[in-house]
Amino acid sequence: MRHPADGEAWKEFDRTFPVFAADPQNVRLGLATDGFNPSIDVYLRPLVDELKDLWTNGVRTYDKPTGKMFTLRAAVMWTVNDFSAYAIVSGWSTKGYMACPLCKENVTSGWHAGKVGYLGHRRWLPWDHEWREKDKEFDGNTEHRLRPREWSGDEILEQLNRLVFSPFGKTVTRTKPSTHLN
Numbered sequence: 001m002r003h004p005a006d007g008e009a010w011k012e013f014d015r016t017f018p019v020f021a022a023d024p025q026n027v028r029l030g031l032a033t034d035g036f037n038p039s040i041d042v043y044l045r046p047l048v049d050e051l052k053d054l055w056t057n058g059v060r061t062y063d064k065p066t067g068k069m070f071t072l073r074a075a076v077m078w079t080v081n082d083f084s085a086y087a088i089v090s091g092w093s094t095k096g097y098m099a100c101p102l103c104k105e106n107v108t109s110g111w112h113a114g115k116v117g118y119l120g121h122r123r124w125l126p127w128d129h130e131w132r133e134k135d136k137e138f139d140g141n142t143e144h145r146l147r148p149r150e151w152s153g154d155e156i157l158e159q160l161n162r163l164v165f166s167p168f169g170k171t172v173t174r175t176k177p178s179t180h181l182n
């Protein structure tokens with residue numbers, strides 16, 4: 001992959017939103033959160049509103065080469081962050097035995113060397129990958145399980161829409177509803 005346009009995410013986005021993709025003046029964004037402090041959600045709220053407006057309505061913009069105005073639209077394609085910032089940006093808890101955001105409810109985790117470790121990721125390899133048969137090099141077991149089910153964006157959005165958020169503040173007592181996956 002020489003450019004993000006070579007990636008499957010970009011191609012799938014173009015297939016899903018052909019009108020957006022057909023206009024070369026529209027932009028695709030990556031949101032990098034490295035270096036933000038833990039209260040990033042305060043800053044993200046107005047940004048989310050602006051990004052929704054950029055996606056839905058666009059913004060009138062001056063095109064210098066033609067001297068004309070046009071409507072620029074934008075889409076966030078990626079977020080770039082470390083694992084701890086991932087929790088704050090996405091709302092997915094990165095702590096505890098269920099924290100792997102890829103395996104989700106099918107996670108294999110355990111306590112090792114004083115911390116929770118996430119194992120079993122050879123399940124994501126192709127079925128005939130040589131590492132599946134190696135035992136001594138890993139945890140002493142071969143891996144014959146199927147890869148976990150991948151959730152669609154619509155399914156994840158439906159889960160997010162069921163979340164109940166507590167008020168912000170250091171003095172607010174929060175209880176985790178039993179319906180939360182993680």
Ligand SMILES: [Zn+2]
Nearest residue numbers: 100102103118
């Ligand atoms: Zn995992």
